[in-house]
Amino acid sequence: MSNSFSKEYLVVAQNASGRNMQVPIYRFRGQQQGPKVYIQSSIHGAEVQGNVVIYHLIQWLKRIPIRGEITLVPNCNPVGTNIKAGEYTLGRFDPVNGTNWNRGYYYDRDAVLKFARTVGPEESVESIKQRFRQVLQQGLHQRLNADWGLGLANQLNLKLQTLAMNADIVLDLHNGPVSSRHIYVPEYAADAAKLFNIPHVIFIPNLFAGALDEATFCPWWTLSENLTKKYQRDFNFNIEAFTVEMGSQEVVNFAEGEEDAEGILSYLNGRDVLVDASIGPAPMLRYASKLKDYRTLFTQTGGIVEYCAKPGVPVNHGECLAKVLNVDELDNERAVELITAPCDLIPVLHFPSASVLSGTQLYKCLTNYHQL
Amino acid sequence: MSNSFSKEYLVVAQNASGRNMQVPIYRFRGQQQGPKVYIQSSIHGAEVQGNVVIYHLIQWLKRIPIRGEITLVPNCNPVGTNIKAGEYTLGRFDPVNGTNWNRGYYYDRDAVLKFARTVGPEESVESIKQRFRQVLQQGLHQRLNADWGLGLANQLNLKLQTLAMNADIVLDLHNGPVSSRHIYVPEYAADAAKLFNIPHVIFIPNLFAGALDEATFCPWWTLSENLTKKYQRDFNFNIEAFTVEMGSQEVVNFAEGEEDAEGILSYLNGRDVLVDASIGPAPMLRYASKLKDYRTLFTQTGGIVEYCAKPGVPVNHGECLAKVLNVDELDNERAVELITAPCDLIPVLHFPSASVLSGTQLYKCLTNYHQL
Amino acid sequence: MSNSFSKEYLVVAQNASGRNMQVPIYRFRGQQQGPKVYIQSSIHGAEVQGNVVIYHLIQWLKRIPIRGEITLVPNCNPVGTNIKAGEYTLGRFDPVNGTNWNRGYYYDRDAVLKFARTVGPEESVESIKQRFRQVLQQGLHQRLNADWGLGLANQLNLKLQTLAMNADIVLDLHNGPVSSRHIYVPEYAADAAKLFNIPHVIFIPNLFAGALDEATFCPWWTLSENLTKKYQRDFNFNIEAFTVEMGSQEVVNFAEGEEDAEGILSYLNGRDVLVDASIGPAPMLRYASKLKDYRTLFTQTGGIVEYCAKPGVPVNHGECLAKVLNVDELDNERAVELITAPCDLIPVLHFPSASVLSGTQLYKCLTNYHQL
Amino acid sequence: MSNSFSKEYLVVAQNASGRNMQVPIYRFRGQQQGPKVYIQSSIHGAEVQGNVVIYHLIQWLKRIPIRGEITLVPNCNPVGTNIKAGEYTLGRFDPVNGTNWNRGYYYDRDAVLKFARTVGPEESVESIKQRFRQVLQQGLHQRLNADWGLGLANQLNLKLQTLAMNADIVLDLHNGPVSSRHIYVPEYAADAAKLFNIPHVIFIPNLFAGALDEATFCPWWTLSENLTKKYQRDFNFNIEAFTVEMGSQEVVNFAEGEEDAEGILSYLNGRDVLVDASIGPAPMLRYASKLKDYRTLFTQTGGIVEYCAKPGVPVNHGECLAKVLNVDELDNERAVELITAPCDLIPVLHFPSASVLSGTQLYKCLTNYHQL
Incomplete structure (x- = not known):
């Protein structure tokens, strides 16, 4: 009646002590056929809420029957x-060379186009797939x-991708710095x-910049577009992949993690994927x-920054986003500089430290946004 | 009628580009005689709220007359x-050698005892001072x-101390990791x-561990005790020094900074120090x-930690302080470990990252505490 | 008779203290017309030998007359x-986000092609230039x-590029980790x-990966190729740009710097560029x-690595490049692993630390090399 | 005839993934009675040559019979x-809080004095020991x-010390930054x-600063002095402990490691400790x-530093130790600053990076040295 469960380990690297990491x-397998799902978390080391989300998903999956298979990493x-590095986790890039841990997945557009040429007009979607x-x-x-080997981040990414590539649905759980929940x-x-129960949405095009979601959907999207154009009919491979940003990095919250898990369910x-479940999306505003x-x-x-605009709260053109204190000018009118919104926007995340150099990513914002 | 004001700069180091830092x-000087006050902030680089506090103090001091002199750094x-180091500020120690920026001030107990022997029974406190x-x-x-030079942190500390040593009152403004306001x-x-308007207080003995507050009061305390014992009368030099922890590191808040400044006033x-001011302590619970x-x-x-106890909220013996998630055991009862209070306590601060190794300073707590 | 000299400063960033960096x-200007030369060093912070080279170049340029203009940064x-970060300089990438300091220069291929369309068959090279x-x-x-600003590394690069873009000759002085002298x-x-007096040479194609040399020559190369194809004649703009790797990072040597400077001269x-100078290339093997x-x-x-092959010394297929010690296997035959050359090669540089994880860039090597 | 051998593992920490480290x-045990020896390496993570030395010691100990027991970690x-942190290993201190990994060993002087009072005039050295x-x-x-736990470095140190404390001879293998071989x-x-075959020797007093060698010999030295004074006879417990600095950090060399091992033997x-071995000290100058x-x-x-004096080569008073380049003054006589020896000395080690701030440990030197 319930799902079967298994646990195993995959070696993805070896440390300087010569030990496997x-x-x-x-993995949960349902008794009925269905899509394969792959969910991973914390490819960026400081983005840990996804681990709590996976913990809650596992508690659910021990109880509720699924179709197909769900793999959680x-x-x-x-x-x-x-x-x-100090008390925080230097988790965004390889400390040796600065390589972002989320930019080394595999996608070869030429290989897709080459494959497309092997598809005849009659081949079934299942067979193509x-x-x-x-x-x-x-x-x-x-x-x-x-033959000459591969860089560490690249190796890590590709080893995970061998798991993800078998899936029809891929969720890559991340966090922003100080952030609302949002999804690509x-x-x-x-x-x-x-x-999903995620208030902020970014729609992304068929462009590969190295991340897992893109590496997952770009090949299928490209193939589908190519074949559709060639044969003038729809090719829907039912492959979906998302980067889901579960709030702020460096913090976890079990109660929120349970809600996050429900949104994914x-x-x-x-x-x-679920058999006879009644879980549906929450009524909420989505932008x-x-x-x-x-x-x-x-x-x-x-300078020293106070983040006046909170993630998720809309700000009008000209309203205050942040105040910057200049410690050399505390006695005069240049003490505090105001940074205002260049247009109407919803701040989605801001930098997590009050100390900024010039050229710091202060805020990332939805602009020209609309309600879904 | 008002205070005189001046601004200058002190070179405390030189960077690898050969440039002065x-x-x-x-500095504000009142028209009447009075104590000398020295206030500095951000000796730990990520503890920046004190800068905002000093900003607000300066706004006040442009308006309200003082006795003596207030120097703000x-x-x-x-x-x-x-x-x-990543998005955060690696501000607690010299990144070259790990030396805490707040442990290199000068105090020489033997020199104090040697000086004490030069004080006769009749010498006035003013003259001794x-x-x-x-x-x-x-x-x-x-x-x-x-003659062979000094380490960077040591130099920085001593140069600041040349300013602080002339003062009767020294305030060193810090922040905790994730922290309530507290004071040593x-x-x-x-x-x-x-x-002060600070809810949590730690009383410290006449022991030098390298910090500015200790470096300031230890010599006078030691001298006072020594002379009092010798001559059987009180020697009060009216020197006070405090480390004031203005909440959490890596964030600033201007509104709270204004309240912080009022507490100091x-x-x-x-x-x-103030002339005809009516500012007094707020009614509040102090522990x-x-x-x-x-x-x-x-x-x-x-593991991955949720900090369940919030700084400043009392916790009873046995109640939950934190939950630790173990990602290798998500399918069984070892998934979540509870860390409970070993006695009644008030958590004052906790570690700022959800990711901890064994041996991490999870919480610092008042125990055996009493209300003031 | 001699060159004119001037010195100025360019603000390229502002630090968290709100201070200009x-x-x-x-700048040296000759009395005769001639090419403009731009030379910078240490865009990667730990690669400092170029500063010594520029020091020596300046000593020369105070004495020997030039044509045109030489700008040194x-x-x-x-x-x-x-x-x-520890005793070493974390100089290769922005510590906040991992962005390589040498990948944010400007090149817009489309803008070049658009410009090419404005060039008529008769326009002179000087006018086009x-x-x-x-x-x-x-x-x-x-x-x-x-309007929304730019990242720190990007800003730094573009501000330097405003200087470099006026030059006909651009030299970007770098160092490898532990490295022979080599040039792109x-x-x-x-x-x-x-x-040049540089033993190892890498020939690079007309491809932009973000570095200053590429950003300098790609536009002119692309333009030249486009116009040559269109008008079936040569368009030589006499623009050259090189990345010159002056040995190993984290060390300087004044005597070697003098030789390096002579090679550039x-x-x-x-x-x-030089008037009546007799400086020519040294007789040496170049690969x-x-x-x-x-x-x-x-x-x-x-594991723990000994680098057996020295930069610059050819290694035959199968010969030892490195030994890796595995501390868990010191008592058996797996204690030491040999890494051998996958083909005939000249190692140009190797990783600067004995401690490596899997996926570390152990060596970079010339293969299929030939003598110049 | 030969030694018995065993290998085991000791858990000393747990990482943020919840995994044991x-x-x-x-361990080698001889067939005859004899002293217990404890040798560890790389308590500072970048100081790795000791691992190679232990590798060679193990090869010897598989062949040559010993008395007693040798434990190697x-x-x-x-x-x-x-x-x-970048390409190098941030191995000197806990990156979270700057705690030196070699300062948390246990020594309690009061406990020693308390124990001394339990020793009667007739008790044998063996019994006391x-x-x-x-x-x-x-x-x-x-x-x-x-009951409230311990910091990470402290835990690590104490767990290792439980092994070292059983030994009569303790060797803690380190490296300097760029360094000659030397020994405390x-x-x-x-x-x-x-x-030993070590050219530079530093004699240290009975003072505890936290390191393993001190933690090992201070109790016995203090006890011995106390009892000797009390009972007016010699108490020799035959406990010796040394910090041995095996050259420079961040590099290993197998051939030199073999010589290092011979010196230890x-x-x-x-x-x-060795049975019938003919290994003796090499004829060499020792200072x-x-x-x-x-x-x-x-x-x-x-500024940017060239280290002119090489570790191990004596320098006379006034001779050049280092040159510092100031990039802002390359056109004038302040371009290069000379740092000279303040007295006759032997440089033992220097800072490993050419880029230094003010207050950097440039050189550590033997002064007032004598030949042994």
């Missing part, structure tokens, strides 16, 4: 999780086995945005922008 | 303020001019604790422990 | 120079003045490789590979 | 070994089991200095200073 893989970056997945896995394995949704899957139920309208405001000056 | 010195550590200050400054300058008060000045008014009862709870295991 | 600009990254430079400067200024030369300027003399054959060998395992 | 323990700090060791182990265990020798064991042979004459020269200014 591995990630746990939790919490704390998927054992290197980044364990680099401290199966063949294409094989080709993708081959490309991945070839890269992983490069590929434009073709825009309707999914309403199935709501989406999964919308995709027929969205296109990626090109999801803008970063950089500081022009350095 | 300097701190701003704001915001952002007193231009090295520590500017070391980023003047002679002793000279001796202290000489000791300081001698150390600063060591030398036991002999316990009554001062009620003049309340204390200064209690010490006759205190001795330093030996201000205890640190360390983690026994590593 | 500036770079010194040394030592220590061009005052942020990266001053981030310590003047107009194109104006267009490039406009593009640069537009980007620098982006654009394929079209291959003959320049023999004018040899090249400049070859480009008619070169194409960029695609300049390969990185990554570690497969973590 | 352990150190390997290699390479890579004894799995936390510090694995913190990278056995009882005292028990008391020391109790003190250690009590501290390790503190307790004054009472001065004759041991000639048994020479000392062990001098202490009767020594007292700790108070082992002096640190700090920089007064910041």
Whole structure:
């Protein structure tokens, strides 16, 4: 009646002590056929709320029957999780060379176009899907086995991607610095945005910048567009991938994690992964922008900053976003500089430290946003 | 009618570009005689709220007349303020060698005892005070001019101390990691604790561990005790020094900074620094422990932590302080470990990151505390 | 008779204390017309030998007459120079976000192609050059003045590029980790490789990856190729740019710096910058590979490494490059792993620490190399 | 005929992934009675040559018979070994709080004096030694089991010390930054200095500053002095402990490691640990200073440094130690500052980076040195 469960470990790196660093893989299989789901968290080491979300998902999955299979990989970056610099976790990039831990996944546009040429007008979506997945896995394995080796972040990403690439649905759980909950949704899957309980949505185009969600959907999107154009009919491979930002980094909250888990279950139920479940999306306001309208405001000056605008609370053009204190001018009118909103916007996240240099990403904001 | 004002700069270090790093010195002098006050902030680079407090103090001091002199040195550590490691400020210690920026001040117990032997039974407190200050400054300058040089943190500390050593009242503004407002008060000045608007108080003994407050009061306390014992009468030099922890690091808040400034003015008014001001302490609950009862709870295991107890809210023996998630055990009963209070306590601060290794300072707590 | 000299400063950033961070600009102008030369050093903060080279160049330029103008900007990254992490300089990337300090220069291929369409068949190279430079400067200024601001590394790069863009010859002085002297030369300027006294040469194609040399020559190369194809004649704009790697990071040597400076003067003399100078290239062996054959060998395992192959000394296929000690296996035959050369090669640089994780860039090597 | 061998692991910490971090323990037992020896390496994570030395010691110990027991713990700090900050290892201190990994060992002078009072005039050295060791182990265990826990570095140190405290001979293998081989020798064991093949010797007094060698010999030295004074006869417990600095950090060399191992065997042979071995000290010059004459020269200014004096090569008063380049003054006579020797000295180590702030430990030097 219930799901079967297994746990195993995947070695993703080796540290300077010569010891294996591995990630746990939790897997639930339903008794009925259905989509394969892959969920990972904490590819950026300081973004840990996703681990709590996966904990709650596992509690649910021990009780509620699913179709298909759900694979969960919490704390998927054992290197980044364990680099401290001061009290905080230096989790965003490889401390050796600055490589972002979330930019080394595999996508080869030329290989997709080459594969597209092998698809005849009559081939079924199922058959295409199966063949294409094989080709993708081959490309991945070839890269992983490069004769001169591969960089650490790249290796880590590709080893995780061998798991993700078998899935139809991929969720990559992240956090912003100080952040509202928000989600990156590929434009073709825009309707999914309403199935999550996430207030802020960024719609992204078919462009690869190295992240797992893009690496997952770009091949299928590209293939689908190519074939649709060629054969003038729809090719829907039912592959979806999302980067889900579960609030702020460096903090976890079990109660919120339970709600986060419910939101994910709501989406999964919308995709027929749950059997006889009644979980649906919460009634709430959801706002969205296109990626090109999801803008970063950089500081022009350095100083000590109070973040006056809170993530998620709309700000009108000209209203105060932040105050910057200049310690050399405390006795005169240059003591405090006001930074105001360049247009109407919803701040989604802000920098997590009061001390900023010039050129710091102060806020990231939805602009030209609309309600979903 | 009003105070005179001046601003200057003190070079405290030179960076690898060969350029001077300097701190701003704001100084207000009243028209009447009175105590000398020295206030600095941000010796730990990530503890920045004190800069906002000094900003508000300066606004007040432009308007309200004082007795004596107030010297304010915001952002007193231009090295520590500017070391980023990831998005946060690595401000607690010299990144080269780990030396805490707040442990290199000068105190020489033997020099105090040697000086004490020069004091005759009839010498006035004023005369002793003047002679002793000279001796202290000489000791300081001698150390600063060591023939083989001095370490960076040590130099920084001693240069600031040349300013602080002339003062009768020294306030060193800090922040905790995630923290309530609290204050370190030398036991002999316990009554001062009620003049500030700070809810949590730690009474410290006549022991030097390297910090500015200790470096300021230890010589006078030691001298006073020594002479009192010898001559069987009171020697009160009216020197007070405090480390004031203005909430959490890495954040500033202007509105709270204004209240913080008022609390300091309340204390200064209690010490006759203000002329005709009516600022007094706020009615509030204040709790205190001795330093030996201000205890640190360390983690026994590593993992992902939710801090369930909030700074400032009392916790009873056995109640939950924190939950630790173990990502390798999410499917079983070892998934979440509870850390409970080993006794009745008030948590004053906790670690600022959810990711902890074993041996992490999870909480610092008042125990055996009493209401003031 | 001699050159005129001036010195000024350019503000390139502001630190968290709200203070300007500036770079010194040394400029020599000859009495005769000639090319404009721009030389900078230490965009990566730990790569400091170039500063010594510029010091020696300045001593020469005070004595020997030049044609045109030479601008020298030592220590061009005052942020990266001053981030310590332990005793070493964390100089390769912005510690806040991992952004490589040498990847944010400006190049807009589309803008080049658009400009190319404005060039008529009769326009002189001089006229094209003047107009194109104006267009490039406009593009640069537009980007620098982006309404939502720019990231720190990007700002730094673009401000330096406003200086470099006026030059005909650009030298960007770097260092490798533990490294022989080597130079990146654009394929079209291959003959320049023999004018420097640098033993190892990498020929790079017309591809932009963000560095200053590429940002300098890519527009002109692209323009030249486009016009040559269109009008079937040569368009030579005499723009050359090189990244010159002056040995190992974290060390300087004045005597070697003098030789380095002579090598640069040899090249400049070859480009008619020096008046009546007799400095020419040293007789020496020079080896070169194409960029695609300049390969990185990554570690497969973590451990403690002895680098057996020295930078600059050829290694045959199968010979030992490195030994890796595994501290868990000291009692058996797995204690030491040998890493051997996958083909004939010249190691150019190796990782500067004995402690490596899997996926570390152990060696970078010339393969398929030939003597120049 | 040969030694028996065993290998086990000791858990010393747990990382943020909740995983145990352990150190390997290699142990050889001879067939004859004899002293117990404890050797560890890499308590500072970047000081790795000791691991190679232990590797070579193990190869010897598989072949040559010993008396007593030798315990070897390479890579004894799995936390510090694995913190990278840029390409180097941030191995000297806990990155969270700056705590030096080599300052948290246990020594309680009062406990020693208390124990001394329990020793009667007739008690044998063997009996005292056995009882005292028990008391020391109790003190250690009590501290390790503190009810509010212990800091990470402290825990690591004490866990290692439970192994070291059973030994009669303790060697703690370190490296300097850029360094000659040197050794810290307790004054009472001065004759041991000639048994090692180490050219530079620092004699240290009976003072505890937190390191393992001090933590090992201070209790016995204090006890011995106390009893000798009380009972007017010699109490020799034959406990020796040394910090041995095996050259420079961040590099390993297998060939040199073999020589290092031979030097240690020479000392062990001098202490009767080897059976029928003919290994003795090499003929070489050895120079020594007292700790108070082992002096640190700090920089007064910041800049780019060439280290002109090489570790191990004597420098006369007034000769050049270093040149400092100031990038803002390259055109005038302030471009290069000379730092000269304040007295006759032997530089033992220097800072490992060319970029220094003011207050940097430029050189550590033997002064008032003499030949052994």
